[in-house]
Amino acid sequence: MITFSVVGTPIGNLEDITLRALNVLRNADLVLCEDTRMTKRLLDRHDIHVKTMSYHMHSKLSRVEEIVGILRSNKSVIQNVVLVSDAGTPSISDPGSELISKIRVELHNEIVSGALKIEAIPGPSALTAAISIAGVPCAEFTFLGFLPHKKGRQTLFTEIMSAERTMIFYESPHRIMKTLKMINDQCSVSGESADDQSKKSEVRLKKITICRELTKIFEEVVNGTAAEVFEYFTAHPDKVRGEFVVIVSNT
Numbered sequence: 001m002i003t004f005s006v007v008g009t010p011i012g013n014l015e016d017i018t019l020r021a022l023n024v025l026r027n028a029d030l031v032l033c034e035d036t037r038m039t040k041r042l043l044d045r046h047d048i049h050v051k052t053m054s055y056h057m058h059s060k061l062s063r064v065e066e067i068v069g070i071l072r073s074n075k076s077v078i079q080n081v082v083l084v085s086d087a088g089t090p091s092i093s094d095p096g097s098e099l100i101s102k103i104r105v106e107l108h109n110e111i112v113s114g115a116l117k118i119e120a121i122p123g124p125s126a127l128t129a130a131i132s133i134a135g136v137p138c139a140e141f142t143f144l145g146f147l148p149h150k151k152g153r154q155t156l157f158t159e160i161m162s163a164e165r166t167m168i169f170y171e172s173p174h175r176i177m178k179t180l181k182m183i184n185d186q187c188s189v190s191g192e193s194a195d196d197q198s199k200k201s202e203v204r205l206k207k208i209t210i211c212r213e214l215t216k217i218f219e220e221v222v223n224g225t226a227a228e229v230f231e232y233f234t235a236h237p238d239k240v241r242g243e244f245v246v247i248v249s250n251t
């Protein structure tokens with residue numbers, strides 16, 4: 001039997017890895033990595049020395065076919081294949097789903113017969129780490145991944161600001177100020193009709209939570225109204241760095 005394990009890896013602190021993930025990585029015949037140098041840092045930290053191969057969002061179809069070929073071959077010496085991304089959980093705003101979808105289609109018979117098993121080795125994700133400490137209503141939420149840079153961005157912001165559910169997305173340090181300004185502008189929209197007025201008051205009740213550099217030395221959670229959060233980061237340009245999760249919730 002061949003096992004294809006999809007493994008969650010740390011989002012900053014290299015100690016955030018499960019015992020199961022370490023065992024699976026140690027026994028891997030091949031580890032598919034977004035960036036082999038990045039994953040080697042994690043493997044070296046845990047004294048794991050295994051063969052790696054790159055698989056990322058720009059990988060060609062030939063690489064996908066090569067991986068499917070490896071998983072198909074029951075005579076192969078390779079029995080344990082692992083997929084990791086640079087950080088966190090594969091398939092969450094990271095490569096994974098497309099490859100796994102292809103494997104599920106192409107190797108359907110092997111999966112049904114038990115010759116191939118696709119298994120999850122759960123681990124950290126910036127999404128769940130952020131929710132766990134934000135203190136926002138999260139019985140239901142919508143995760144948007146990275147927002148589009150241009151097309152549909154404005155419409156999405158309008159949706160985010162009037163949503164009933166908590167809205168969560170990832171943002172880069174290059175765009176975070178622009179995003180916070182856009183949220184703030186949205187909150188200051190002045191409506192004239194009664195409908196506009198009620199939308200405006202709904203939007204005003206939004207609470208913004210920024211989770212920055214989770215699990216790292218400068219981990220920080222900043223929350224408040226859109227204006228308060230925007231002012232905070234304007235006043236502390238040194239904190240407009242690192243990795244961000246943005247949460248927009250109803251207070």
Ligand code: SAM
Binds near residue numbers: 085091127243
């Ligand atoms: N697959 C990953 C996961 O499970 O979280 C996400 C990968 S995505 C390419 C990278 C984005 O996740 C970053 O731009 C940031 O928005 C968020 N992120 C990753 N690590 C983070 C951290 N330590 N603190 C805050 N956000 C983080």
